Amino acid sequence: MDKRQEEGIARLREIVQASKKMVFFGGAGVSTESGIPDFRSQDGLYRQKYKYPPEYILSRTFFDRHTEEFFEFYREKMLCLNAQPNAAHYKLAQWEREGRLAAVITQNIDGLHQKAGSRAVLELHGSIRRNVCMDCGAPYPAERIAESSGIPRCGCGGVIKPDVVLYEEPLDQTVLARSVELIEEADTLIVGGTSLNVQPAASLIDFFRGEHAVVINRGAPARSMQGVLFIDGKIGEVLSAV
Ligand code: NAD
Ligand code: ZN
Numbered sequence: 001m002d003k004r005q006e007e008g009i010a011r012l013r014e015i016v017q018a019s020k021k022m023v024f025f026g027g028a029g030v031s032t033e034s035g036i037p038d039f040r041s042q043d044g045l046y047r048q049k050y051k052y053p054p055e056y057i058l059s060r061t062f063f064d065r066h067t068e069e070f071f072e073f074y075r076e077k078m079l080c081l082n083a084q085p086n087a088a089h090y091k092l093a094q095w096e097r098e099g100r101l102a103a104v105i106t107q108n109i110d111g112l113h114q115k116a117g118s119r120a121v122l123e124l125h126g127s128i129r130r131n132v133c134m135d136c137g138a139p140y141p142a143e144r145i146a147e148s149s150g151i152p153r154c155g156c157g158g159v160i161k162p163d164v165v166l167y168e169e170p171l172d173q174t175v176l177a178r179s180v181e182l183i184e185e186a187d188t189l190i191v192g193g194t195s196l197n198v199q200p201a202a203s204l205i206d207f208f209r210g211e212h213a214v215v216i217n218r219g220a221p222a223r224s225m226q227g228v229l230f231i232d233g234k235i236g237e238v239l240s241a242v
Contacts, residue, residue, distance in 0.1 A: 001241065008231035009241050015188055015212045015229070016242060019100055023186035024092050025205060027107040029193025029217060033086040033236040036110055040195045041218070045077060059167040067151050067159060074162065079128055079146055080110055087240035088192070089116035096120060102186065105179045107194060107201050109164045122179050124171055124201045130163035171200065180207050188212040192235045196221040
């Protein structure tokens with residue numbers, strides 16, 4: 001920890017103590033310390049070489065046209081069933097139990113906030129934990145996708161699709177509306193581990209009108225907020241030091 005980080009953490013500690021309705025808004029950077037690669041970091045998925053760009057593989061068009069290759073990529077890169085929560089997930093769960101944090105709004109699909117004990121979790125982009133048959137709607141656990149090979153199929157013959165939002169697919173409007181409400185009502189908004197490049201999720205922070213805005217990220221995200229406290233660092237390290 002350098003001096004700037006320590007000063008930022010001291011300030012954040014005061015903010016947390018004064019807050020009664022914090023909201024955390026996060027992205028893939030929250031889970032890199034759990035060993036799940038993000039998209040845009042140095043060792044993120046977008047820097048690795050594939051036959052297709054990851055944005056295309058994770059689109060609905062690709063899913064429909066190259067279903068088998070989609071699942072190959074998905075099993076290898078997205079389905080991290082053994083990953084464990086890190087200090088950031090645990091601290092947020094603790095704040096919720098203490099009654100300081102109203103909700104976690106996440107772009108992640110890994111389910112690690114719930115695994116750490118958070119209950120109010122809004123998953124803007126869905127979850128690898130939910131999977132449904134595209135024909136009959138039967139639900140399946142993520143293990144079913146992991147253990148199958150090729151295209152995972154339901155007993156009825158339908159394709160089992162993970163409930164994750166692919167590019168070209170709309171977000172769940174109920175989750176989105178509830179997220180807006182929570183951010184509008186928050187006294188403190190902590191944004192962390194997100195490049196704020198993916199829309200419409202990134203624009204949610206514009207609804208914040210509370211007192212304290214904090215960003216914890218490795219490098220500055222693509223957008224910012226007025227009067228924000230920016231702490232440049234690893235979110236698990238920063239939050240465990242608060
Ligand atoms: P992103 O890859 O665009 O940005 C991640 C940001 O986090 C970067 O600015 C990076 O510098 C920062 N970061 C990385 N590790 C960090 C750490 N330990 N501490 C602090 N900051 C750190 O990710 P995004 O903004 O979430 O957008 C990409 C999309 O990728 C999202 O829609 C999400 O659904 C999806 N995604 C999810 C997962 C997951 O569920 N774990 C993983 C990869 C991608
Ligand atoms: Zn079925």
